[in-house]
Amino acid sequence: MIVAVWERLDGPVTFRLPLRGVAILAGLSAGIVAVMAVSLMSGSFPLDLRGVLASLFSEAPSDTAETVVWEFRFPRTLAAFMTGALFALSGAILQNVTRNPLADPSLVGVSQGAGFAVVAIIIAFPDVNIAWRPVFAFAGALAVAALIQWIAMQRTGGATMRFILTGIGVAAFISAGTNALLTYGDIDRALAALGWLAGSIHAAGWGDVRSLVVCLVVMIPALIWASRPMGALRFGPEVATGFGVAVRRDRLVLITLSVALAAFAVAAVGPLGFIGLVAPHIARRLARTGVGLHLALSAATGALMVGFADLLGRTLFAPVQIPAGLVTAVIGVPVFVALILRSQARSQL
Amino acid sequence: MTTAPASAPSPAFTLARGGGAVIALGTLALAFAWHIAVGAKTIPLGAVFTALFRYDPQVFDHVVIRDLRLPRAIFGVLVGAALSTAGALMQGVTRNPLAEPGLLGLLSGASFAVVMAVGVFDLAAPAWLPLIAAVGALGAASVVWLIAISAPGGATPLTLILSGAAVTAFLAALISIANLIDEDSFESLRVWLTGTLAGRPVEVMLWTLPWLAAGLILSLTVARQVTALAMGDETATGLGVDVTRLKTLVLIAVVALTASAVSIAGPMGFVGLVVPHVVRLIAGYDYRVIVPLSAILGATFLLLADIAARLVLAPVEVSTGIVTALLGAPFFVWLIRARL
Amino acid sequence: MQTEYETADAPQVPGGHPARLSARGITLGYGAEPIICDLSLDIPTAELTAIVGPNGCGKSTLLKAFARVLPVSGGGVIELDGRPVHETPTREVAKKLALLPQGPIAPEGLTVRELVSQGRFPYQSLVRQWSREDARAVTEAMAAANVTDLADRRVSELSGGQRQRCWIAMVLAQETDLLLLDEPTTFLDLKVQVELMTLLRDVAHDQGRTLVVVMHELNVAAAFADSLVMMRDGSITAQGPVDHVFTAENLDQVFGLDAAVLNDPESGRPVCVPRVSLRPDIAAQ
Numbered sequence A: 001m002i003v004a005v006w007e008r009l010d011g012p013v014t015f016r017l018p019l020r021g022v023a024i025l026a027g028l029s030a031g032i033v034a035v036m037a038v039s040l041m042s043g044s045f046p047l048d049l050r051g052v053l054a055s056l057f058s059e060a061p062s063d064t065a066e067t068v069v070w071e072f073r074f075p076r077t078l079a080a081f082m083t084g085a086l087f088a089l090s091g092a093i094l095q096n097v098t099r100n101p102l103a104d105p106s107l108v109g110v111s112q113g114a115g116f117a118v119v120a121i122i123i124a125f126p127d128v129n130i131a132w133r134p135v136f137a138f139a140g141a142l143a144v145a146a147l148i149q150w151i152a153m154q155r156t157g158g159a160t161m162r163f164i165l166t167g168i169g170v171a172a173f174i175s176a177g178t179n180a181l182l183t184y185g186d187i188d189r190a191l192a193a194l195g196w197l198a199g200s201i202h203a204a205g206w207g208d209v210r211s212l213v214v215c216l217v218v219m220i221p222a223l224i225w226a227s228r229p230m231g232a233l234r235f236g237p238e239v240a241t242g243f244g245v246a247v248r249r250d251r252l253v254l255i256t257l258s259v260a261l262a263a264f265a266v267a268a269v270g271p272l273g274f275i276g277l278v279a280p281h282i283a284r285r286l287a288r289t290g291v292g293l294h295l296a297l298s299a300a301t302g303a304l305m306v307g308f309a310d311l312l313g314r315t316l317f318a319p320v321q322i323p324a325g326l327v328t329a330v331i332g333v334p335v336f337v338a339l340i341l342r343s344q345a346r347s348q349l
Numbered sequence B: 001m002t003t004a005p006a007s008a009p010s011p012a013f014t015l016a017r018g019g020g021a022v023i024a025l026g027t028l029a030l031a032f033a034w035h036i037a038v039g040a041k042t043i044p045l046g047a048v049f050t051a052l053f054r055y056d057p058q059v060f061d062h063v064v065i066r067d068l069r070l071p072r073a074i075f076g077v078l079v080g081a082a083l084s085t086a087g088a089l090m091q092g093v094t095r096n097p098l099a100e101p102g103l104l105g106l107l108s109g110a111s112f113a114v115v116m117a118v119g120v121f122d123l124a125a126p127a128w129l130p131l132i133a134a135v136g137a138l139g140a141a142s143v144v145w146l147i148a149i150s151a152p153g154g155a156t157p158l159t160l161i162l163s164g165a166a167v168t169a170f171l172a173a174l175i176s177i178a179n180l181i182d183e184d185s186f187e188s189l190r191v192w193l194t195g196t197l198a199g200r201p202v203e204v205m206l207w208t209l210p211w212l213a214a215g216l217i218l219s220l221t222v223a224r225q226v227t228a229l230a231m232g233d234e235t236a237t238g239l240g241v242d243v244t245r246l247k248t249l250v251l252i253a254v255v256a257l258t259a260s261a262v263s264i265a266g267p268m269g270f271v272g273l274v275v276p277h278v279v280r281l282i283a284g285y286d287y288r289v290i291v292p293l294s295a296i297l298g299a300t301f302l303l304l305a306d307i308a309a310r311l312v313l314a315p316v317e318v319s320t321g322i323v324t325a326l327l328g329a330p331f332f333v334w335l336i337r338a339r340l
Numbered sequence C: 001m002q003t004e005y006e007t008a009d010a011p012q013v014p015g016g017h018p019a020r021l022s023a024r025g026i027t028l029g030y031g032a033e034p035i036i037c038d039l040s041l042d043i044p045t046a047e048l049t050a051i052v053g054p055n056g057c058g059k060s061t062l063l064k065a066f067a068r069v070l071p072v073s074g075g076g077v078i079e080l081d082g083r084p085v086h087e088t089p090t091r092e093v094a095k096k097l098a099l100l101p102q103g104p105i106a107p108e109g110l111t112v113r114e115l116v117s118q119g120r121f122p123y124q125s126l127v128r129q130w131s132r133e134d135a136r137a138v139t140e141a142m143a144a145a146n147v148t149d150l151a152d153r154r155v156s157e158l159s160g161g162q163r164q165r166c167w168i169a170m171v172l173a174q175e176t177d178l179l180l181l182d183e184p185t186t187f188l189d190l191k192v193q194v195e196l197m198t199l200l201r202d203v204a205h206d207q208g209r210t211l212v213v214v215m216h217e218l219n220v221a222a223a224f225a226d227s228l229v230m231m232r233d234g235s236i237t238a239q240g241p242v243d244h245v246f247t248a249e250n251l252d253q254v255f256g257l258d259a260a261v262l263n264d265p266e267s268g269r270p271v272c273v274p275r276v277s278l279r280p281d282i283a284a285q
Helices: A019-041 A049-057 A063-098 A110-124 A130-153 A161-184 A187-197 A206-233 A237-242 A247-269 A275-286 A291-315 A324-342 B011-037 B045-053 B060-094 B106-120 B129-150 B157-181 B202-229 B233-238 B243-265 B271-283 B287-311 B320-339 C059-066 C090-094 C112-123 C132-144 C160-173 C190-207 C218-224 C248-255 C280-284
Strands: A005-008 A015-018 C021-028 C036-043 C048-052 C077-080 C097-100 C178-182 C210-214 C227-232 C235-241 C259-263 C270-274
Touching: A005 A019, A015 A019, A019 A049, A019 A063, A019 A291, A049 A063, A063 A206, A063 A247, A063 A275, A063 A291, A110 A130, A110 A161, A110 A187, A110 A247, A130 A161, A130 A206, A130 A247, A161 A187, A161 B157, A161 B320, A206 A237, A206 A247, A206 A291, A206 C112, A237 A247, A237 C097, A275 A291, A275 A324, A291 A324, A324 B129, A324 B157, B011 B045, B011 B060, B011 B287, B045 B060, B060 B202, B060 B243, B060 B271, B060 B287, B106 B129, B106 B157, B106 B243, B129 B157, B129 B202, B129 B243, B202 B233, B202 B243, B202 B287, B233 B243, B271 B287, B271 B320, B287 B320, C021 C059, C036 C059, C036 C235, C048 C059, C048 C190, C048 C218, C059 C178, C059 C210, C059 C227, C090 C097, C090 C112, C097 C160, C112 C132, C112 C160, C132 C160, C132 C190, C160 C178, C160 C190, C190 C210, C190 C218, C218 C270, C227 C248, C235 C248, C248 C259
Parallel strands: C048 C210, C048 C227, C097 C178, C178 C210
Antiparallel strands: A005 A015, C021 C036, C021 C077, C227 C235, C259 C270
16 A cells, blocks of 8 residues: 655655645535535526626626625625534544544534524524624533533543433433523514524625634634644543643643534534534545644535535525525435444443 | 242232322322313312313313313323333333433434325325324334444444434434425424424324324233343343244334324423333332333323423423423433443 | 562662652542552663552552653652653653553554554654654664554554554654553463563663553563562552562462462573362372
8 A cells, every 4th residue: 555645854844745635635625616616606596607707706797696696695605615614623623532433513512502502692682793693602512512521521531422422412402492492582583593593504694704704714723733632632642641742731622622613603504413523534534644634624525515515405496495404414414324333332332 | 120920929019019009190190180270371270170070161161171271181191101101111122221212213203204294295184193103103213223233332322322313313304304395284293393282183182092002002011021121132032032022012012102192292302211210210120010100100291291381481382392301301411421 | 568679779770770760659549548559669770660460459540640641649749850740841751751551542544654653743743744753763663563564554454462563663653761551461362462572571671761561461571571560459569670579478468369489490580370279189199
C-alpha cells in the first residue's frame, strides 16, 4: 500500500499531507460550487446558468432575477452550506472527545437544548431581537451538554455508550418540554417556532448568513488549535496524557467548542439531524488523513450534504417545500444504522 | 426469584396477593373517579358517583360526564393497561430493562401505518384502524430486531435502543414529509400524533376492544412461562418451555396491545417503561403477578398523567403523550445509570 | 512491612546513577481508605523494574500517578529529575517520560506506521507537523520493536502480540529516557510474553533507558526484570534486586502463595513453583 503524500520535512514549517485527502477536499469544494449553481438556478422562477452568473457578478437579466437570486436563493444556499459545515465539525469533535462513533449533537440532546431555549424565547419573549438567538441557543445547548456529561460521569468515566443512551433520554425529555411550550404558547408564535424546529433553511436571510460568517471566522482559529489535542485524544485520555496533553482542560474546551458550533447552526436554521453523525464518517471513508485534514473534509462533506438536502427538499415535491431537516433525517438514518451494525458497541457500553 | 413450585403457594402468599390486588384496584377506582371530576369545570366526587350509578339526563353535569368524561377515562384505562402490559412482557422476554413499545419503535411503526392509511389511502374506517396499526407495529418491531441482532454483540439493551431510535427518527421524518405534502388530509391526525386521549370517537374504542382483550388474555396465559424465561433461554428450555413458541406468542400479544393503544390514543411514549419497573419493585419477579398488576397500575398511571395534562397548564391542555414523556424520560435516564 | 533489603543504600543502582523518578510519601485516593498510603519509592535508573502484586494492590494506580494520569490526592510528591511531576508543564514531561496504558485502543483503520508516528506528538506543533527528525525516530523505533515489516498493515488486523509491539514502538518513538508500561503482557501467550519482555529488557540494557513495568506473571517478571517491587494493600512489601526479593517468604507474604523458589540452572534466575498438596494415597506411591 503506497500512499502518495505531499510533504515538507525541513525548515520551520513542516508537514506531510496525503495527496488523496487534498484531492478529495478539492473535489468536494467543486461539488459545493456545482450544488450552489444548480441551487441558484432551480425554483419556481427558473434561471439558466448565464442568468445566475449575470445576476451574481454583473447586471441581472431582470429585476425578478435580481430579487430571486439575491434576496432568496443566494443567502439561503450560503446558510445551508455554512450550517452543514458547522454541524459536521460539531459532530466530528464530539465523536473524537467522547471516542464514540455515534456521538452527534442532534442525537444526544445538544441540538434539542438549543432548540428549547430558542422556542422558549420565541414564545415567552417575542420582543427579543433575533440577533440574540445564537446566545440563547448556546446557553441551552451548553446546559444540556453539562447535564448529560454530569449524569454520564457519575460512574467510572463519561466517554462510553452510556453518554449516548443518557443523551437519548435527555433529548426525549427536552423535546417533550418544547412540545409543551408550543401547546401553551400563542398559536401564531407557536407556528413560527414549529417551522423553525423542523430544520428549515428557506427562511434564512442575510442576517443569518452574517451571523454564521461571524461564527465561522471566530471558530476557525479555535478549530485549527483543536486539531492537535484531538489527534492525541483519539487514543484515549491516558495515552494523551502521556503525549503531554492537558487532557481535562482540552476535553472541556473541545466539548464547549462542539456545543457552540452546533448551537450557532441551530440558532440559524433549527436542529438539522444526523449531519454531525454522518458527515465525519463519510469524510473518513473518502480519505484516511490526520485530524486537521479530516476536520476540513468533514466540514466540506457536511456543507455539501445540507446544500444538497435543501436543494432536494425544495425541488422534489415543488411547490411544497420539504424542510432540509427531514431530508437529512431520511438520508442520515440508514447511515446511522450502518454505523450501529459496524461499531463495537458492546465493548464500549 | 422464587423457584418454588407454582401449584402450591403458601396461604400467606395468596393472602398478600389478594390484599395487594384489592389495594391496586381501589387506587385505580379512586384515580378513575378523580379523573372524571377534573376538567374545565370541577365536578364534586359525589356528583360523579350519582352520574355513574343514577344517571339523570336532565342534569347538565351528568351529560358531560356520560358523553365526554367517562369515555375519556375509559380510554385512559385501556391505553394505560395495554402499554404497560406490553412493556412488562417485552422487558421479561428480551431480559432488557429498557424495552418498551415506544423506545423499540413499535409506537412509531403503528403511527406511521395509520398516518399512511388515513392520509394517503383514505382508509379512515375505525374497523381497519387496529389491524393497520398492528401491521405497522409488527413491521417496525421486526426491523428494529433485525438491526439489533445483526449488530456486533447482538440484541443488547444498547443496540435495541439505538436501532429503535433510528427507526423512530426515520418514520417521524417520513410522517412529517407526508404531512407537508398533503396538509388537509393530515389535519385530523396532527394532535393524535402527539398522543392524546381527547376527542376520539367511541366507535374506535369498540373496534379495538377485541384486540385489547385478546392481547391481555394471551399475556396472562403466557405469564408463567415468561417467568421461566427470565432465567435465560437455555434454562427455560431445560424447564420445558418452548422458547420459540413463547416468543412468538409474546410478540403477537405485544403487537395487539400496542396496536389497540395507538388506535385509541396515538403514540404515547414511556408508559410501558415506567410502570413494569415499579411493579417489579413491589411484586418481585413472578410474571403471573407482574402482568395483571402492570395492567392495573398502568391504567392508574395514565389516568394520573391525563389529570396532570389537564391541570398543570390549565386552562390550556397539554397532550397526555407530552406528560408521559416528561415523566418517563428522567426515569429512563435514571435506569441507564442504575441498571447499565 | 518493609524488608531489610529496602533502602540499604538507596537508591540501589548498579551503575550508581541517582534515581530520576521517585515518589515521596504519596497517598492516593480520597476518604478513610486510600488506595495507596504514604508510599515512597525510587525507580532505579537504566534498569527494568517490574511491579508485581495481587489484584487490587494498587500497582496500576501507582504507575498512573507516576505518569501524572492520576493526581496525588492525599499528599506527598512525585519527582522527575528533582521537580514535582504534577507541576511541571505536561509537554516537558512528555519528552522525558512515556506511558503505555493497559489495553490501549487504536482509532479505526490506523496503520502501524501511523500509530508509531503518533509517538512524535510532544515534538510537534501546528507549524512543525512532520520533520525529518520525526521520520528518523519512527524508523528507528519500528526497527527496535521489530515491526518494520508490518509498517503498512492496519493495527486492527494484527495479532495481540504484534499489536502490543506496535504500541511499544510508539512509546519508543517518543524518545524518552523513562518508560512506564501498564500490564503490557496480560492476556498474551507465554511465548509472546517472553518476546515482549526480551524486547523491553534489551531497551533498558542496550539503550540505557529506565523502564517500569506493571505485570502479573511472577516467573516472567523474575526472569527478565533487574529489580522487583512487590506491593500489597497499597504499600510496598519488598523491593530490590530480583535475587533478593523473589523469595518464598515474600511470595507467601505478598500473595499468600505457598511456593518453592528454585534457581533456573541455565540463567541462574529464580523461579517459583507452587507447592501442590497431593492426595495422601498418591503421595505415598
